[in-house]
Amino acid sequence: MPYSSDSDRVLDFPILIGDIGGTNARFAIVVDSYAEPKEFPVVQTADYATLDEAIQSAILDQTHLLPRSAVLAVAGPVDGDEIDLTNCDWVVRPRQMMETMGFGDVVVLNDFEAQALAVVALGEEHLEKIGGGEAETAGSRVVLGPGTGLGVAGLVHGHRTWIPVPGEGGHVDLGPRTARDHEIFPHLEAIKGRISAEQILCGRGLVNLYRAIAAADSREARFSTPAEITSAALDHSDNLAVEALDLFVTYLGRLAGDLGLIFMSRGGVFLTGGIAQKIVPALKNGTFRTAFEDKAPHSQLLAAMPVYVITHPMAALTGLAAYARTPARFGVETAGRRWKA
Missing domain, CATH: 3.30.420.40 (ATPase, nucleotide binding domain)
Structure with missing residues (x-):
């Protein structure tokens, strides 16, 4: 106790x-x-x-x-x-x-329990909004962040107290939906036959995704680090990297939407970590929100739910x-x- x-x-x-x-x-x-x-x-x-x-x-x-x-x-x-x-x-x-x-x-x-605590300690100057409506003051919240791994934690309010909910949500299954997904997923590196969210939505996951796209299209994978792929995607100097980052953002949006539904996060969904901070332009181009809200029959609920990127370098x-x-x-x-x- x-x-x-x-x-x-x-x-x-x-x-x-x-x-x-x-x-x-x-x-x-x-x-x-x-x-x-x-x-x-x-x-x-x-x-x-x-x-x-x-x-x-x-x-x-x-x-x-x-x-x-x-x-x-x-x-x-x-x-x-x-x-x-x-x-x-x-x-x-x-x-x-x-x-x-x-x-x-x-x-x-x-560590993501600490990120959840940060959500109520940070000011607006450390939050970059990615669409949605206004956050409810005492509404439940969820934090997720691709980094070395993929962290997830919730934050709920009750009896005038903020209660962090730690977990290992980064290891939930992530599966294909579109025809393009089905072409790529067989080439993703799996762990004992399964693709968890962390196998795609982290630094090494972005590399995993980039290589899988190259393998699906019988193309050469020129880059070997997340930084190289991200840089080439953001400056549009490599089409393979552009698609990798686009799909990374799509899958992140799908998972964030799932977690928003699980926690009924009317207080907001928060993306944290260095990767999210580096790819803000990609997160704001509409791809993320489209994937986030594509949750029939609850698309309207997700459309009202705000998403923020935590920009504070020491949020935890x-x-x-x-x-x-x-x-x-x-x-x-x-x-x-x-x-x-």
């Missing part, structure tokens, strides 16, 4: 907050309830053998501040005292961190900072995910 009183939920300042993904890890220290978080340079996960080494070398050794608590968001399900990351070799060991770094409290959340840290300052504002389940000295 979660802690029963507001005092049980309070964390001691300073608080180390961290957003730990498959490729990058971002950290900041929240000094008190009012100060802006002190941010540190982005850490490349490949540069350090362990999370503890990264925190010690890149954060604690670079500041006179000594965090008394830690709130970490990790890319993977939080289960037990040793938490494996889905797309990284790091393992989070909260008890060991408390012993070696002196934390009195460690809370570990899912903003969400974690909001939670660290005022945990009682959020209905975060801490049972099995909080360790106290």
Whole structure:
């Protein structure tokens, strides 16, 4: 069960907050309830053998501040005292961190749970609207983001509290609908015979899709990285890349619409992560909205649902900072995910 009183939920300042993904890890220290978080340079996960080494070398050794608590968001399900990351070799060991770094409290959340918390902490200046009507103030919301993998989380409101709903929605099935889809899908790299959304809607997924289109048309795949494909698509210098990005946006729209229906997201559907930020022009050309709203018999419902691209480069840290300052504002389940000295 979660802690029963507001005092049980309070964390001691300073608080180390961290957003730990498959490729990058971002950290900041929240000094008190009012100060802006002190941010540190982005850490490349490949540069350090362990999370503890990264925190010690890149954060604690670079500041006179000594965090008394830690709130970490990790890319993977939080289960037990040793938490494996889905797309990284790091393992989070909260008890060991408390012993070696002196934390009195460690809370570990899912990385997209932190993105969901950010949705109510960010201002309009950090949101790029992609069609739809006005968001309902207390309406349910959903966040999804293609990056190293594909993250999904919900956010629902009840009893004056925002409750994040973590999950592994990026691993749902994604199937073909059109004749062109049926030509391409047999060439997609599958995992044990199935195509999950993450097999297409992430960085390596875009490469997977690009190569599948090339194979379907017996053409040469010139590019091997998401950045090359995205750049060639946006400047229209390669037709294969243009189609790959167009289909990427289409499939992202289909999945976003599905998730909008599941959560009845009248508060908005939010796209986050570096890929979404880089492809805003492609997201705004109408292809995404067409796929998003193509949900008969509920197309009208989807047409009214707003979609936003989160443009803040440290959105998850903003969400974690909001939670660290005022945990009682959020209905975060801490049972099995909080360790106290």
